[in-house]
Amino acid sequence: MPNLDASFSALADPTRRAILARLALGEATVMELAQPFEMTQPAVSRHLKVLADAGLILRRVEGTKRPCRLAPDAVASIDEWLAMLRKALAANYDRLDGVLAGMGAKKHATRRKDKR
Amino acid sequence: MPNLDASFSALADPTRRAILARLALGEATVMELAQPFEMTQPAVSRHLKVLADAGLILRRVEGTKRPCRLAPDAVASIDEWLAMLRKALAANYDRLDGVLAGMGAKKHATRRKDKR
DNA sequence: TCGTTATATAATACATTGTTTATATAATGA
DNA sequence: TCATTATATAAACAATGTATTATATAACGA
Numbered sequence: 001m002p003n004l005d006a007s008f009s010a011l012a013d014p015t016r017r018a019i020l021a022r023l024a025l026g027e028a029t030v031m032e033l034a035q036p037f038e039m040t041q042p043a044v045s046r047h048l049k050v051l052a053d054a055g056l057i058l059r060r061v062e063g064t065k066r067p068c069r070l071a072p073d074a075v076a077s078i079d080e081w082l083a084m085l086r087k088a089l090a091a092n093y094d095r096l097d098g099v100l101a102g103m104g105a106k107k108h109a110t111r112r113k114d115k116r
Numbered sequence: 117m118p119n120l121d122a123s124f125s126a127l128a129d130p131t132r133r134a135i136l137a138r139l140a141l142g143e144a145t146v147m148e149l150a151q152p153f154e155m156t157q158p159a160v161s162r163h164l165k166v167l168a169d170a171g172l173i174l175r176r177v178e179g180t181k182r183p184c185r186l187a188p189d190a191v192a193s194i195d196e197w198l199a200m201l202r203k204a205l206a207a208n209y210d211r212l213d214g215v216l217a218g219m220g221a222k223k224h225a226t227r228r229k230d231k232r
Numbered sequence: 233t234c235g236t237t238a239t240a241t242a243a244t245a246c247a248t249t250g251t252t253t254a255t256a257t258a259a260t261g262a
Numbered sequence: 263t264c265a266t267t268a269t270a271t272a273a274a275c276a277a278t279g280t281a282t283t284a285t286a287t288a289a290c291g292a
Contacts, residue, residue, distance in 0.1 A: 005130050009128040011127075012125040012127070013249090014121050015250085017120065023204075024203075024204030024205075029269090030269055030270090031268065039250095039251080039252095040252065041268085041270090042252075042253085042269085042271080042272095043250075045270055045271085046250075046271095047250090048269095049270085063258095063259060063260070063267095063268085064259045064267060065259095065268060065269080066269065066270095070205050074201070075198050075201050078198060081133070082191050082194060082195065082198075084140060085191050088139070088140030088141070089140075089188055089190075125279095147237090147238065155281075156282065157240090158239090158281085159281055160239095162241095162279095162281085165240090166279095179289060179290070180237060180238045180239070182238080182239065182240095
């Protein structure tokens with residue numbers, strides 16, 4: 001299983017997510033990806049390398065082309081981690097609900113946007 | 117819904133994921149979080165700000181403390197995006213399976229680790 | 233009110249990342 | 263074999279992000 005550092009780091013970049021979204025529509029070569037994204041080919045190649053290293057995409061060789069596609073089990077490991085959070089949320093939420101209600105600080109969570 | 121850029125960027129950092137994992141065990145104050153992670157308090161504060169801005173955690177005020185906890189719907193928006201990938205994978209995988217099989221390039225994906 | 237505790241902010245040093253241009257490599261077709 | 267197409271790599275650099283120390287602020291307890 002690919003490591004989470006690489007996976008999330010890869011997904012953290014909007015360009016790479018856009019690339020994945022594009023690949024969700026089907027296989028695409030590097031040039032095909034470079035066009036809609038208004039970036040140079042080397043830039044896309046670099047992003048693809050990041051995605052590949054993270055195990056999010058797979059590449060095959062077809063002549064001089066290297067069509068990319070989404071990696072089947074990429075999402076799985078990410079899901080696993082998120083499942084941990086999900087589970088914790090389910091548990092903590094209820095628990096805290098009581099705690100918070102009991103101290104009058106209920107929905108009053110005091111979240112400061114950025115303050116000053 | 118929080119934006120994905122912020123969410124994934126926040127999750128991309130191992131320290132922040134560790135903090136979330138810690139928070140999965142229950143609420144914790146800044147100092148409580150700072151201890152196990154062997155970092156200075158300001159560093160943790162900064163990470164918490166990132167997590168809060170990304171909508172991944174909530175903070176409430178309790179005296180001089182500011183206990184943090186996981187945000188209930190944080191995972192949701194991330195899941196939505198991943199669902200898109202998941203769906204695409206389900207669709208593309210089958211489709212490509214045929215394509216690949218039909219051109220002898222099957223499992224031969226040629227993924228270069230880092231080459232040289 | 234004063235010292236302490238809990239946390240945030242500022243200034244700064246440093247590492248990482250993303251982009252570009254230029255160039256290399258590798259397969260294709262004439 | 264030569265020009266072309268598709269992609270990768272290198273070098274350079276700007277932009278970001280992260281960690282640290284020093285300092286500010288705010289609530290608490292004596």
